[in-house]
Amino acid sequence: MVSLDTIFDLLSDERRRYALYYLYERDGPVPIEELVETIADWEDDPPExxxxxxxxxxxxxxxxxxxxxxxxxxxxxxHRDRGVVQVQGAPPKFDAFMTVARLLEQPEDG
Structure with a gap:
């Protein structure tokens, strides 16, 4: 079982939160390039x-x-060798924190 300290640690960095927000909403493996493009868009408003x-x-x-x-x-x-990452089988505690954090931060809205 994942502890609250672990969840807070995962959510403590903006770039890591953005990655988790995106991964959390996807089914299956996500290519690193796709993840990077999304994070770059969310971090740059307007794009550099x-x-x-x-x-x-x-x-x-x-x-x-x-x-x-x-x-x-x-x-x-x-999976570094395949260049993909995914969230699968997250516990309800993590789901709750991700949902609240995502709603509060709304990165795609800039």
């Missing part, structure tokens, strides 16, 4: 001209920091 540099920064940050951290819980699977 130097979007490739931003894209690369997000890829590195996700692959080396945020996705390995999220994969520490049993309901998030990160």
């Amino acid at each position: 001209d130097d979007s490739w540099e931003k894209f690369d920064e997000i890829v590195v940050d996700l692959q080396h920091t945020h996705l390995p951290k999220t994969a520490e819980v049993e309901f998030i699977q990160y």
Whole structure:
């Protein structure tokens, strides 16, 4: 069972929250590139001209920091070799916090 400390730790970083929001709403594995594009859109309002540099920064940050951290819980699977990640079988406690956080933050609205 996932603890509240673990949930709060997962939600403590904005970029990781954005990744989790997107993954949480998808069924099945999500390609890292798709996840990065969404995060880049949500972080940049309006989008910057130097979007490739931003894209690369997000890829590195996700692959080396945020996705390995999220994969520490049993309901998030990160398959680095296949370049996909997914949320599957999240406990109700996590569902509740994700729903509330997503509603409060509304990243796609800028």
